[in-house]
Amino acid sequence: PPDVEQLGRATWMFLHTTAAYYPEKPTPTQRANMLMLLRSLPILYPCGWCAEDFGKDLQSNPPQVGGREALSRWLCERHNEVNQKLGKESFDCAKVDERWKDGPSD
Template sequence: RRLLRWGPGVAMLRALLPAISIVALAAAARSAPGPQAAQGSAQHPRRTRTTAALLATAGQLQPAAQPTAQPGDHYRDPDVWGPPTWFFLHSLTLALPERVPEAEQAHIRQLMQGLQHLLPCPSCGKHLAEHMRELPLEPHLGTRDGMVKWMVDLHNMVNTNCGKRAWSLDEVLRRYDAAYAGGGHSAVIAGGRSGAANRGPPLVAAALAAASAAFALAP
């Protein structure tokens, strides 16, 4: 009786077997690599690596060697590092508060003393120490105006020692205002080629050219 009960199902299964076979063969054909894929795998064996092999290979990669700066006297040229150093020092004093806190006074003192030993040009550091003995820093540390004027006087002492003209406080302030209006010292060094300088009006570009000539001064 059970066989009779399953009889219609067996008959239906037998009728579907050809269709099931066709579907299975089609699926196998799609999953099997074709001749072009097999040829590509043979020509490019790396493509057949497993994920684990790729991760193992990645772990063995070594970073490329980084270039190192070689020591040389050309790094000591004050015509290169001098103007941006002066721009930084003048900007530092111009940015001070009207009354300089004692903590900032100590930092400025340490900075100026450290420059005597750390300037790329050793003779420049010695000259800076001599100028600071002639023009002591301490009496001017307490106020912004005092520090601004002291830095200009120090710069003029260096200019005079190098055979260059001295600049009045008013001239320096006007030129620094023009330099910052045109994009800062990067625009001055680039000779007006930077984007910030090119965005300014012609008068600003002229002021930047004047500032570049004024501050291309070696310490």
């Protein structure tokens, strides 16, 4: 079975980076595909309990695919839900761009 921690780090990197470079004004095609990417996780993510809980979280917090800023924040909040569940520290969502797009400003 996959290493759930490594898989998680790699997946979050992919998702946060993809959100960070998602257009501010996505086309309908880009929106539809981002929605499909996120909605496919509860069906395909190869960690059963992760997939199941993420599916429930998506039900109560629909993906915000309207633009990169909203998407990045929404994803940060979803990641924080998982952090909380695992007893990890919460991440400051004001810093998502610094972490996943721009790098530190100093």
